[in-house]
Amino acid sequence: MKMNIATILAKTVIRLILAFFFIGYFFNVPYSYYQIVRFVALAAFVIICYLDCRKGYHLSLFVSVIGIVLFNPFFIIPFKKETWESISEIVVYALIAWSLFEWVYWFYHERKKIKKENRAIELTFDHAYYL
Numbered sequence: 001m002k003m004n005i006a007t008i009l010a011k012t013v014i015r016l017i018l019a020f021f022f023i024g025y026f027f028n029v030p031y032s033y034y035q036i037v038r039f040v041a042l043a044a045f046v047i048i049c050y051l052d053c054r055k056g057y058h059l060s061l062f063v064s065v066i067g068i069v070l071f072n073p074f075f076i077i078p079f080k081k082e083t084w085e086s087i088s089e090i091v092v093y094a095l096i097a098w099s100l101f102e103w104v105y106w107f108y109h110e111r112k113k114i115k116k117e118n119r120a121i122e123l124t125f126d127h128a129y130y131l
Contacts, residue, residue, distance in 0.1 A: 025088040038073035
């Protein structure tokens, strides 16, 4: 599973825009705002789900499917306003943490890959020296 920087950047931008929309739940907004956020969330989670499915990230795919079901604008799950505010607060923190975790994971594996390549180059030079 090769991690692509462009895919990670796109998913991070989508998640942060989505978190920005969910922050609006904490203010006194009309009901139409909630409907717009549901459509935006559905589209964002479908895109993230597609990108994760293509790469084979099953845990991330599972979380995206939960987001799709929870924020589906067609079959709304009836919760009280306080419950939706709690859910949106959890989702905001989860989206930000998810993006940070993905970047840290990518940097760790890139650094590991660069060290492995440097070690291979050093071994090649060592063998050339003894020949």
